[in-house]
Amino acid sequence: MDEKNAGFWIRLGAQVLDGLCFGLPAAIIYFLITGGDTEGRLSRDILSTAYMVLVPVFWNGRTIGKRICGIRIQKLDGTSPGIGSMLLRNGLCWLLYSYTYGIAFIISIVMVIVRKDRRAIHDFAGGTEVIYDNPGL
DSSP: OOTTBOOHHHHHHHHHHHIIIIIHHHHHHHHHHHTTOGGGHHHHHHHHHHHHHHHHHHTTTOOHHHHHHTEEEEETTSSOOOHHHHIIIIIIHHHHHHHTTTHHHHHHHHHHHHOTTOOOHHHHHHTEEEEEOOTTO
16 A cells, blocks of 8 residues: 555545634635525635635645645646646536536545545546655655
8 A cells, every 4th residue: 555645534634624624614704794595605615616726726735624634635746736637626526526416426435445546536537646745755
């Protein structure tokens, strides 16, 4: 097994932390502004997508949750992901996961658990991998 690639639990932990650090405050602000009206969901979805796409582009493959967990996204050649990679990784796969009623998402979870390189469908789409961030090595 490749020890540099981050597995399921650490990736899940980073997602949970992103939800707590970004998603929860954003949801509270959204609720305070709109009163929970669903017509304003588009602005919330755009803000959330911008966070998941742009923060890793400008923060060397990290989100707040990934930084806390010590992992990051990188392209297969070892460089930081660009906007195109992150749009494919998040946008295209969001559509895939939505239109397969979560089946593709379940397949991605299984892929991260059983594959040696720990890559999921969204990693293949974006040409990325999630690795442990060892700045000293």
